[in-house]
Amino acid sequence: MAPYASDDTTTAGEADDLSAGRRKAARYVVPVAVMGLAAATIGLVPAIADSGDPDLPEITAQQLIEKMAESDVQQLSGTVKISTDLGLPDLGGLEDSLLSGAGRTDGEDGSPADPSSRLTELANGTHTLRVAADGPDRHKLSLLENAAEYSLIHNGKDVWGYDSASNEVYHSTAEDTGRGERKDEVPATPKDFAEQALKAVDDTTSVTVDGTAQVAGRDAYKLLIKPKQSGSTVGAISVAVDAKTGMPLKFTLTPASGGAAVVDAGFTKVSFARPAASTFDFTPPKGAKVTEDDEAAGHAPRPSAKSGEHLGKELDGLKVIGEGWNSVATFDTGGQGLPTGSGAGGSGAFGGFLDSLGDKVNGAFGSGTVFKTRLVNALITDDGKVYVGTVTKDALVKAADAGR
Missing domain, CATH: 2.50.20.10 (Lipoprotein localisation LolA/LolB/LppX)
Structure with missing residues (x-):
């Protein structure tokens, strides 16, 4: 029909x-x-x-x-x-x-x-x-x-x-x-x-x-x-x-x-x-x-749904960029990003392995790596910021530029 x-x-x-x-x-x-x-x-x-x-x-x-x-x-x-x-x-x-x-x-x-x-x-x-x-x-x-x-x-x-x-x-x-x-x-x-x-x-x-x-x-x-x-x-x-x-x-x-x-x-x-x-x-x-x-749990309390209320603080201020289907969640790990296979932050074979799983990208935000699935994609910048959403690689870069 x-x-x-x-x-x-x-x-x-x-x-x-x-x-x-x-x-x-x-x-x-x-x-x-x-x-x-x-x-x-x-x-x-x-x-x-x-x-x-x-x-x-x-x-x-x-x-x-x-x-x-x-x-x-x-x-x-x-x-x-x-x-x-x-x-x-x-x-x-x-x-x-x-x-x-x-x-x-x-x-x-x-x-x-x-x-x-x-x-x-x-x-x-x-x-x-x-x-x-x-x-x-x-x-x-x-x-x-x-x-x-x-x-x-x-x-x-x-x-x-x-x-x-x-x-x-x-x-x-x-x-x-x-x-x-x-x-x-x-x-x-x-x-x-x-x-x-x-x-x-x-x-x-x-x-x-x-x-x-x-x-x-x-x-x-x-x-x-x-x-x-x-x-x-x-x-x-x-x-x-x-x-x-x-x-x-x-x-x-x-x-x-x-x-x-x-x-x-x-x-x-x-x-x-x-x-x-x-x-x-x-x-x-x-x-x-x-x-x-x-x-x-080793007699320790299991995390409950209430713990999600504090997730943003634990992730250094989880926030959302954009609206609707193009919403991107972002937070700062406070770290130095992922090890790469070359450059000053390189870490040899392991860094090269991570590079092979993602796409290197650049923008006004700096540089980083996009890890992709068929639905959820994530951009991890070299200075430790993370952008995640059901959006394309280009949309992640745009969100990172907007949130820099």
Whole structure:
């Protein structure tokens, strides 16, 4: 089905209404923290191939966002396939190790059942997940691997992580971080990603309904979100929204540079019937090693979401340059930048290795190195300033010139 003619790009006059709908939708889109993803954000062949072209009543983008906001799906079960391709450099497998260790805060290898490290695996490659939910306090996510399975279960106040390969268990409670928030908030389902996309809907964004599709055997509308500004690495975001329930069934982010998706996450099977209560039961298997959350942290408090309030001060004044899709976060490390392979600051082979991973750039700000992925790029200047955003190399240089 072609895009609806009545659904042109969002005008500035509609932006306030869209923002109100977006805020309502955000409250719905991720009601399940255990299945949430902030991460990480993220070609691959599309994980879910759209099939069919259902004939559904016409709907505008504003109406579709409102439909998502009004949705109240509390029970579901199904299978999600998620593929991510940030275009990280090939470091002979080192990049996977860096990603898997990114969530660890105790300076040790940590428990293989700790969700803070296991769920970061979703930031690379293709994975299959089984998910289930029954209200705000009972959720389960299982990461299926070749010969093993990792499960994260939230049942009441208890949160369990279980790694079948090592027969290790990780236990924490929903109150461990102080405000009912947990460190396992990593995007894993289409609605998790959709929440982040909805936050970007403002007058710098084009929002349209791009026809219909079938996902996991269900009729859906396709919401298309695109930056109006040039300079963003984001090309387009497509969200398939269930026509009956208003729940996102599939999320696809394609880069402005073209090619396959950076993130493609969608249901292959889904049911909105209440899962069996036993789905969320968990007892550590006999002989399993059980690690309590406070033990893993060496009895020191885990960092909570509140610590983010002080991040700017710790990074010598984190601030944002630009607006909308062209926003660039910047901070000063107070250091001397990265070692390079030549010049006064050179450090031989290691500096040359870093040079090979980035592009040297110059501007009114001085000189530095841009490290690129297919979505997020970062400029580190030779005097220790950092500029990061979902923007192009030229946009980073422009931001650095403006912030010098």
